[in-house]
Amino acid sequence: MIDTHIHADARSSEDFEKMFISGIDTAITCAFYPYNLMNEVVLLNHLERILNYDTERAKKYGIDLKVALGIHPSNIIKSPKIVFDKLNEYIEKKSIVAIGEIGLEDLSNEEKNIFKKQLEIADETNTNVIIHTPRKNKLEVLKEIKKIVLETIDPNLVIIDHINLNVIDEVIKEDFTLGLTVQPKKMEVDEAVAILKEYGFDNFLLNSDISNMPSDPISVPKTIRTLKKLGFDSKDIDKVAFKNAEKIFNL
């Protein structure tokens, strides 16, 4: 099973153990520093830590931790160039499976410029991007993300994450892959199941987005086991359990 979006740096060894026992073999951890950054070196240190430290920590518990790195919209820095250069280096060395999570929150020009630049790097290097959509003004921000993305990058490289029933119609007809985040107080297993039942299993990924916000490290196994209990076709279940993720991330 693959959990396609977590924040391993915010989680404990015990969580990795629970995840592994519940059937998760691989997880993709995304960049996000949970506090104001004094400068770009703090963000670089965060990225290097994820790449070199959290991957090893997860490995001890059987989890193959793949990495997505980038500048999260809550981590806007004044001199992003040093990070853009580093992203190109990571891509060249095949250290990361995607640029992420990136996206928009406040729709400021600074945020849009950094988002667009990262999409350009992804498009030029044929790299996937994992795009965050916010809690507040989700539909409004999603529309802006969709506009910028369609102007800038091949939509087949794009995963738009944290999609729910309220906003899905805005993006379902494009060639994006969509992420369903099953998370306490945001999206229950039932809503993910309802979306898959209505829209099919081909273009969706499942994830827990575990971070230091309220989380459930085994929300992906819970969703997969619920689909099984409800009698969905095992070929469909396999798509969201691991096959779609293997395909898009080339795992």
Place this chain on the structure above:
Amino acid sequence: MIDTHIHADARSSEDFEKMFISGIDTAITCAFYPYNLMNEVVLLNHLERILNYDTERAKKYGIDLKVALGIHPSNIIKSPKIVFDKLNEYIEKKSIVAIGEIGLEDLSNEEKNIFKKQLEIADETNTNVIIHTPRKNKLEVLKEIKKIVLETIDPNLVIIDHINLNVIDEVIKEDFTLGLTVQPKKMEVDEAVAILKEYGFDNFLLNSDISNMPSDPISVPKTIRTLKKLGFDSKDIDKVAFKNAEKIFNL
């Protein structure tokens, strides 16, 4: 109940909830960045994050998170002065209850200088220090810590942490407070109980040291409830449950 040494930044909301339900009202979180620091600003960002972000996060779950900040021996930086200045500022503003965790690991001169300087700041400002002792060469390093501490600071301000049966005789006769860290694979509840039974309850604090290493967020409640089950005097139990901590940290 007070858990006197944790690393809140490495732990999830769910852990705080478990701790609160198990009777923990207050915890003291210590500084430690779990990866090589590119420079001193990365450490400063870590300290500010603990102070302004993790305290708020824990509060949502009922935990009154007190803060100890300092330069951990694994976080040695080339230009520590900016952090020393900041520690003085935190102490003046009463933002922190101790300098910590500080200590020695490798016994390098750089490490000893930074350790000694922090002890001097603590002594000058009448501030407690929480001193880490390492896993490797614990007794040898503890001897060096003891030597430097006795030369530099009033031992009544000093908490020496992660003490176990192998090294306790080295420090039991001094005026230090001693920390017992009940932690998976390092010290079981039984060993903490044996130490308290043999050496009395007056000079000990209990803690879990939860971090991103294997941890148990409720190891302090487990120890306290075990002491109760074994029939120890409730006045003695209260000392290690909260009274000793309230006294030394002036809570």
